Amino acid sequence: MSSFVIKSIGNVLNATSLISSKYATKKALNLFASPRKGRYTDAQIPTMQSAFFEELDFNSGSIATYRWVGKNKTILLAHGWESNSSRWSYILSALKAEDYNIVALDAPAHGKSSGRQFNAVLYSECLAIVAKKFKPEVIIGHSVGGMATIFSMHNYNLPFVKKIISLGAPAHFTGVFSRYKTMMGFNCRISDGLDRLVLERFNKPVDYFSAANFSETISAKGLIIHDKKDRIIPYEDALLFANRYKNSELISTTGFGHSLKDKSLIPKIIQFIN
Incomplete structure (x- = not known):
């Protein structure tokens, strides 16, 4: 627009x-609260066809989930605003190579999930439902997916989550x-x-x-990745997280933008998971 x-x-x-x-x-x-984008395009659908698809009940609607089954740690992937689970296609091969048990979800009003309205609180409720079913050791959240992850960890009992990777997430x-x-x-x-x-x-x-404030209550180890030239979520938000999320480390990038899809970050993410 x-x-x-x-x-x-x-x-x-x-x-x-x-x-x-x-x-x-x-x-x-x-x-x-009304996403204009985020439903699957024809070009995105093939990426998701290799996954096992399952819908979970939520608020008289459904949450779309996708699984690529592996024998290693379970990783839950949470995309951001006006996106969907296909955004993880750039990293899927690397995660599969580690034999991780990979789970992704579409946020409310995104992808194949139901609904027309979206906010981080609603998303955090969805995340809690998916997490309690699949019990991931690690959650990776991009943008508002990272914020919703922190909200979910703060508000729900998810002791099985040992590590959180936050990519370009808003702090408040x-x-x-x-x-x-x-x-x-x-x-x-x-x-x-x-x-x-x-x-x-x-x-x-x-x-x-405030996800930054909520992070003070989280014991799971955190990895914060944020680009200094992010034009969507200011880099200052990453500094707030780094200051308040005591059990975390910050990786600052320059030139990778808000998406942070640069493949040079993938080994660092996998190293942190392992």
Whole structure:
């Protein structure tokens, strides 16, 4: 979506807020939580056809899971916003070569999972269900998949998870929400209204949802990988994790972008897992 279209939508909602700030705010939150991409394209489907597919029940819907069976450690893969499990195709061969038991899931409203709405809290609930079924020793999460992993580890009993690999993950929801508000150019009526809606729906203020803060309670060993020039999630978020996630190490890259799909990182990931 072009910046012109984004600002135009923001202007329309700002104008609407003069008549009904409540209506405009609900529309703004719905827009924020509605992925525009993430369902499988024809080009992505062949990657997933080699996996054993299974759907798990969740909130009157389903979570799509994929398994490549191995005899070594179980690894759970959690993709990010407007993506799906095919994003792991760049690393699958290397993980299979280690004979890992690989599990991936599609987030709510992504891939083949049901739903139209998405947020990190909802994703963390899905992750907990999948984790409790397959009991991974390691979870690898990209972007909001990394944030949701931390939320899940903090809120649910997952003692079998011994290691977490976080790739370009946001450290706190406050930053994500703030960047959305700025991008859309929302006025104070909508910006303040969004904060109130979060409080109403989750019984917690926006600043409560801090993956960096939650990581202080996690005993599983962590590997944080983040690019210094990440244009989606600021590198400062990685520094927050490194400061608060005591049982972790940080690998900083330059030029790999938000996706962090550079193959030079794969040996480091496998070394950490082993």
